[in-house]
Amino acid sequence: MDKEEMIALINDGSIDISKLKILLSDMNTVDIAEILAELEKEKIIQIFRILPTAIASDVFAYMDSDYQQLIIEVHTDTEIGEIMNKLFVDDAVDFIEEMPANVVKRVLNNVMPEKRKLINQILQYPEDSAGSIMTTEYVDLREDAKVREAFDTIRATGLNKETIYNCYVIRRDRLLVGVISAKTLLLAKPHELIEDIMDSNLVFAYTHDDREVIADQFKKYNLLAMPVVDKEQRLVGIITVDDIVDVIVEENTEDIEKMAALVPSDETYLKTSVFHHAKNRFLWMLILMLSATITGSIISSFENGLMVLPILMSFIPILMNTGGIAGSQSSTLIVRGMAVGEIGLGDILIILWKELRVGILCGFGLGIVNFLRVFIINKHDWMLCLTVTLSLFCTILMAKTVGGILPILAKRLKIDPAIMSAPLLTTIVDAVSLIIYFSFAKLFFHL
Amino acid sequence: MDKEEMIALINDGSIDISKLKILLSDMNTVDIAEILAELEKEKIIQIFRILPTAIASDVFAYMDSDYQQLIIEVHTDTEIGEIMNKLFVDDAVDFIEEMPANVVKRVLNNVMPEKRKLINQILQYPEDSAGSIMTTEYVDLREDAKVREAFDTIRATGLNKETIYNCYVIRRDRLLVGVISAKTLLLAKPHELIEDIMDSNLVFAYTHDDREVIADQFKKYNLLAMPVVDKEQRLVGIITVDDIVDVIVEENTEDIEKMAALVPSDETYLKTSVFHHAKNRFLWMLILMLSATITGSIISSFENGLMVLPILMSFIPILMNTGGIAGSQSSTLIVRGMAVGEIGLGDILIILWKELRVGILCGFGLGIVNFLRVFIINKHDWMLCLTVTLSLFCTILMAKTVGGILPILAKRLKIDPAIMSAPLLTTIVDAVSLIIYFSFAKLFFHL
Numbered sequence: 096m097d098k099e100e101m102i103a104l105i106n107d108g109s110i111d112i113s114k115l116k117i118l119l120s121d122m123n124t125v126d127i128a129e130i131l132a133e134l135e136k137e138k139i140i141q142i143f144r145i146l147p148t149a150i151a152s153d154v155f156a157y158m159d160s161d162y163q164q165l166i167i168e169v170h171t172d173t174e175i176g177e178i179m180n181k182l183f184v185d186d187a188v189d190f191i192e193e194m195p196a197n198v199v200k201r202v203l204n205n206v207m208p209e210k211r212k213l214i215n216q217i218l219q220y221p222e223d224s225a226g227s228i229m230t231t232e233y234v235d236l237r238e239d240a241k242v243r244e245a246f247d248t249i250r251a252t253g254l255n256k257e258t259i260y261n262c263y264v265i266r267r268d269r270l271l272v273g274v275i276s277a278k279t280l281l282l283a284k285p286h287e288l289i290e291d292i293m294d295s296n297l298v299f300a301y302t303h304d305d306r307e308v309i310a311d312q313f314k315k316y317n318l319l320a321m322p323v324v325d326k327e328q329r330l331v332g333i334i335t336v337d338d339i340v341d342v343i344v345e346e347n348t349e350d351i352e353k354m355a356a357l358v359p360s361d362e363t364y365l366k367t368s369v370f371h372h373a374k375n376r377f378l379w380m381l382i383l384m385l386s387a388t389i390t391g392s393i394i395s396s397f398e399n400g401l402m403v404l405p406i407l408m409s410f411i412p413i414l415m416n417t418g419g420i421a422g423s424q425s426s427t428l429i430v431r432g433m434a435v436g437e438i439g440l441g442d443i444l445i446i447l448w449k450e451l452r453v454g455i456l457c458g459f460g461l462g463i464v465n466f467l468r469v470f471i472i473n474k475h476d477w478m479l480c481l482t483v484t485l486s487l488f489c490t491i492l493m494a495k496t497v498g499g500i501l502p503i504l505a506k507r508l509k510i511d512p513a514i515m516s517a518p519l520l521t522t523i524v525d526a527v528s529l530i531i532y533f534s535f536a537k538l539f540f541h542l
Numbered sequence: 543m544d545k546e547e548m549i550a551l552i553n554d555g556s557i558d559i560s561k562l563k564i565l566l567s568d569m570n571t572v573d574i575a576e577i578l579a580e581l582e583k584e585k586i587i588q589i590f591r592i593l594p595t596a597i598a599s600d601v602f603a604y605m606d607s608d609y610q611q612l613i614i615e616v617h618t619d620t621e622i623g624e625i626m627n628k629l630f631v632d633d634a635v636d637f638i639e640e641m642p643a644n645v646v647k648r649v650l651n652n653v654m655p656e657k658r659k660l661i662n663q664i665l666q667y668p669e670d671s672a673g674s675i676m677t678t679e680y681v682d683l684r685e686d687a688k689v690r691e692a693f694d695t696i697r698a699t700g701l702n703k704e705t706i707y708n709c710y711v712i713r714r715d716r717l718l719v720g721v722i723s724a725k726t727l728l729l730a731k732p733h734e735l736i737e738d739i740m741d742s743n744l745v746f747a748y749t750h751d752d753r754e755v756i757a758d759q760f761k762k763y764n765l766l767a768m769p770v771v772d773k774e775q776r777l778v779g780i781i782t783v784d785d786i787v788d789v790i791v792e793e794n795t796e797d798i799e800k801m802a803a804l805v806p807s808d809e810t811y812l813k814t815s816v817f818h819h820a821k822n823r824f825l826w827m828l829i830l831m832l833s834a835t836i837t838g839s840i841i842s843s844f845e846n847g848l849m850v851l852p853i854l855m856s857f858i859p860i861l862m863n864t865g866g867i868a869g870s871q872s873s874t875l876i877v878r879g880m881a882v883g884e885i886g887l888g889d890i891l892i893i894l895w896k897e898l899r900v901g902i903l904c905g906f907g908l909g910i911v912n913f914l915r916v917f918i919i920n921k922h923d924w925m926l927c928l929t930v931t932l933s934l935f936c937t938i939l940m941a942k943t944v945g946g947i948l949p950i951l952a953k954r955l956k957i958d959p960a961i962m963s964a965p966l967l968t969t970i971v972d973a974v975s976l977i978i979y980f981s982f983a984k985l986f987f988h989l
Contacts, residue, residue, distance in 0.1 A: 372900045380908055
């Protein structure tokens with residue numbers, strides 16, 4: 096039975112509860128959460144109650160915060176305690192961060208004290224820090240333990256741990272000294288010492304490290320998990336790759352939004368209110384509108400020339416649009432190149448030289464097309480052809496080089512390069528292209 | 543010693559080879575590959591030769607293709623065979639895909655026949671398919687085996703397998719029937735049967751599935767690995783999360799490039815030649831240049847009006863730029879929302895209604911600012927204020943709604959929404975905003 100069928104059957108009440116229970120217990124918890132999201136409120140509560148306890152908290156972790164709140168509100172304190180105690184600490188934190196204060200209070204009151212302490216601890220780390228995305232469920236082994244003892248530790252504690260594929264080796268004072276994979280353990284002999292087979296060459300993070308930097312390390316070293324330590328290098332948690340995948344997607348969304356002159360938002364499009372959408376977009380629209388005044392006044396200053404030769408007006412959009420796209424193509428490539436770590440601050444001259452040549456090639460190609468077009472449409476007006484084509488060529492050359500080096504300059508000035516590209520680049524390219532155009536017009540037509 | 547120091551010491555030859563050997567054997571292979579990339583050619587070869595054989599092929603896998611080729615060229619056939627036989631099949635395929643034909647031939651001739659077959663098999667899958675990113679190194683267990691036997695299988699075969707954290711359960715005919723994590727195995731009793739403890743609720747891919755769809759599944763189900771089957775559902779390989787992280791980053795880059803009116807490229811910025819850069823950018827620049835002719839001819843058609851009231855010209859950039867940014871903000875949000883799976887084709891009316899209201903709010907806010915600005919600068923010219931402000935308001939409203947629904951319409955027509963946003967949106971917004979502007983001007987000034 097596929098998801099759609101199942102949702103229909105549940106919604107019209109034509110499925111037997113005991114049969115449903117069997118069907119659900121065989122499904123992936125992510126899919127169950129997805130089905131619940133499609134049901135009516137009363138049905139959600141009803142179905143959630145029949146879920147086997149072993150999977151209920153897993154399903155809960157995958158639900159949207161609106162539905163999580165709905166479920167919490169209809170459950171007793173004891174039931175809430177049961178769900179919460181089975182949740183991984185990082186999932187519990189994600190959930191609590193989205194809840195209103197009264198729900199948070201009720202939830203924390205019903206969690207085991209030990210877990211409450213861990214949750215509170217993670218809640219205190221700054222947003223976007225390693226601490227805020229870590230989990231405290233991991234297996235730690237003592238360096239002087241034997242492989243045999245390590246397996247006993249894993250069996251005794253492993254069931255509640257988020258990942259046991261990497262175990263972290265600590266000293267008596269909890270100082271992190273190494274890592275050992277389940278693979279190494281499985282392939283080792285029972286009497287071997289952990290410190291002899293562990294990998295002491297560790298990639299780790301501090302609790303206050305930025306999550307974007309950590310994501311880059313995951314990418315670079317192909318990690319499944321990374322240990323997190325406090326200032327004294329004592330192990331306090333781990334970050335797992337599934338959370339890093341989310342970080343990568345979110346950071347990419349943020350970069351894309353910044354490049355499109357939007358204030359990045361943590362919420363998704365549909366969940367953001369109209370007012371917040373307007374707020375996130377208003378500032379950059381305002382800046383671009385005001386900066387376009389510069390372009391407007393350049394046109395005004397050439398008013399006399401345009402009155403003598405009004406045909407010149409009709410080429411303004413071609414110059415501005417072609418220049419705009421030429422510049423944004425270059426700046427996008429550089430911003431992205433810096434984001435994925437390919438391009439560094441030292442590459443500015445390489446980029447300048449490359450963009451200059453790309454600009455010449457593109458400018459030359461488009462120049463030819465433009466020349467022919469103007470020549471044919473405007474009845475062989477050589478001077479007009481020359482003015483427009485030369486302006487176009489210079490505009491493209493200028494837009495490509497400015498678009499290429501502006502993001503690097505921004506980064507050097509510690510400004511986010513993604514933010515620079517849209518407003519500043521547009522303003523520069525528009526203004527300079529018009530100045531170029533009117534200068535050529537003055538020269539060739541003696542205006 | 544940090545990386546920079548080490549590179550300096552190696553380059554000026556002031557470090558003892560035996561000391562270097564010890565230092566390197568303690569480092570992460572990714573870091574070693576990074577150090578090699580900074581050295582002179584002769585040094586790269588020299589250092590690579592002193593690497594312990596256990597890590598040499600790992601370092602090789604992380605090197606850039608230029609350096610890989612350099613190393614292959616100076617090694618004997620036997621040595622090449624040794625490196626290749628230690629490489630994971632997916633890393634070997636990645637490497638071979640970048641090599642010129644003569645190197646490929648030499649490499650394949652020196653690989654063990656078994657491995658050569660696997661490499662050739664993966665090379666045949668279409669680019670961007672599951673088959674092309676899978677590896678054939680995995681642990682498969684028979685459903686009728688016991689946990690004890692499973693551990694023996696893992697110990698016997700595990701060392702060369704890319705991941706043993708998930709073992710895949712197959713029937714006698716290699717039909718994939720379940721998955722079992724190392725965690726479950728570790729926590730199970732030795733005499734239990736695999737089929738009793740395995741998870742038969744599988745997320746798997748077919749060899750020809752698109753890698754972007756698979757990446758979405760990894761995100762949705764928080765997977766570490768996914769089995770790949772052929773048409774008959776027989777297990778042929780697995781995809782691991784580290785390769786999926788690369789896929790996500792690459793697909794995001796592709797989306798960003800498309801939104802910036804670039805033909806997406808597999809190569810990085812610095813590695814792409816000037817000619818290819820120009821080629822990837824030329825087409826959309828040409829299309830935008832030609833489509834700007836429409837805008838130009840709209841201006842021409844209103845030439846008489848502009849001659850009577852030349853001040854109108856100076857507001858054209860404000861309308862076009864503000865409209866442009868208003869539209870691209872909306873389309874970017876929708877394109878991204880569709881890419882991360884939040885927005886579907888059915889949401890078109892919700893989006894229309896939302897963008898309409900966002901447009902009213904933004905248009906109203908910017909309208910007020912604009913009204914005041916024009917009113918102050920243009921000496922209380924009420925009619926001019928009204929013309930520009932009303933045009934601005936309508937332009938923003940139009941740009942927001944068009945920007946919001948255009949990506950959805952594109953998707954409905956099976957066109958990539960990311961590609962639509964830049965050229966088509968710009969053309970529509972530019973043209974319509976000018977028509978609005980000139981209509982109001984005609985109305986208020988009786989031009």
